[in-house]
Amino acid sequence: MxxxxxxxxxxxxxxxxxxxxxxxxxxxxxxxxxxxxxGTMNNAIVQQLYxxxxxxxxxxxxxxxRGVGKSQGVFDNGVGELSDAASAxxxxxxxxxxxxxxWIAGVSFGAWIGMQLLMRRPEIRGFISIAPPANLYDFTFxxxxxxxxxxxxxxGDEVATPGATQKLVxxxxxxxxxxxxxxxxxxxxxxxxxxxxxxxxxxDKYLDMRLDPNSPIR
Numbered sequence: 001m002x003x004x005x006x007x008x009x010x011x012x013x014x015x016x017x018x019x020x021x022x023x024x025x026x027x028x029x030x031x032x033x034x035x036x037x038x039g040t041m042n043n044a045i046v047q048q049l050y051x052x053x054x055x056x057x058x059x060x061x062x063x064x065x066r067g068v069g070k071s072q073g074v075f076d077n078g079v080g081e082l083s084d085a086a087s088a089x090x091x092x093x094x095x096x097x098x099x100x101x102x103w104i105a106g107v108s109f110g111a112w113i114g115m116q117l118l119m120r121r122p123e124i125r126g127f128i129s130i131a132p133p134a135n136l137y138d139f140t141f142x143x144x145x146x147x148x149x150x151x152x153x154x155x156g157d158e159v160a161t162p163g164a165t166q167k168l169v170x171x172x173x174x175x176x177x178x179x180x181x182x183x184x185x186x187x188x189x190x191x192x193x194x195x196x197x198x199x200x201x202x203x204d205k206y207l208d209m210r211l212d213p214n215s216p217i218r
Contacts, residue, residue, distance in 0.1 A: 004061075006091040009083040011072025015063030016041065018054040020096055027092050027099040028053035030062040031085060031110030035075050039109060040068050045130060045192060048200050049105045056207065058103070059096045063088050078113060078137070085117050101125045108160060108190065111151075112137045118147050125218070126210055128203060131157055131190055135164035145172050148217045150181040150206045152199060154188030179217050181206055 004017045020026070030049045033039030040046075041062040053060040065081045066073030073080065093099065103126045106114030111129035118124050119141055127149030132139070136159075153165045162184065169182045183202040188195040209215055 004063075005070070006063075006088070008066065008071065008073070008087045010066050010074075010080060012070070013063050013066070013072070013084060013088060014041075014068075014070035015061055015088065016050070017092070018050070018058075018060045020059030020099075021057050023096070024098045024100050025096055026058045026101045026103065027089075027096050028058040028060045028103040028105065029085070029089055029092060029114075030060070031104070031106035031114045032062070032065065032068075033107050034109035035065055035068045037109075039107075040064055043107060044196065045107045045199065046110070048196065049107075049128065049130075049203065052200065052203060052207065053103065053105070056211065059092060059099065061088060061092050078109070078116075081109075081113050082116050085113050086120065089117070089121065099123075103127065105130070107131065108133055109137075112139070115139065115145070116141060118142075118145065122146060128152070128206070130192075130199070131160040132165060132168065133160040134168040135161045139168055142172060144175045145178055145180075148179040148181075148210075150183065150202070152183045152185065152202050154190060154192060154195070155184050155186050156188060157190045159190040 004015045050062045064071040102123045104114040105128040107130045111132035129151045172180045192199045
């Protein structure tokens, strides 16, 4: 997985990129948890998501938000990080301008950034949001949410609380033309340390369904 450095809004951004195996390969980008809590592109869940999309033939990027690792700049409370994500997606698309589809996956803070990016980039056709902190951040910008996706929650999560996540899911499910899946992983906390197989099983089951040529969800 080659290390890459590409231009961001506040200087260079550091990432890992797996090129697509064919010209029209789909694109996936993975966004990491909160930098102030130690979140980086080397987070265990981020790495597993990266490997899952790579195995499925996606051109896949994970990268460090500004001020993390070798990425330049300083933490910007989500505003600058959303700009970083947009620049990162631009960079991937420069290699795959004819990508057949684009997916975004995010973990915790990264899920919040990823769902904001959905609103700006109509080419994103699917999302995976793991432990989105709906109790800590405002998700009302999803009006309406433009893409179908899955939200995965840990039953024992004390950071992104299950009740707040359920309210977010219920609200999104009132919207037309999208389908929101919601999985709760028993016993799992915010980090899924002991439930990684169950978490990734949920992700893979959902991707199997969505990427099937006969999937009812487009």
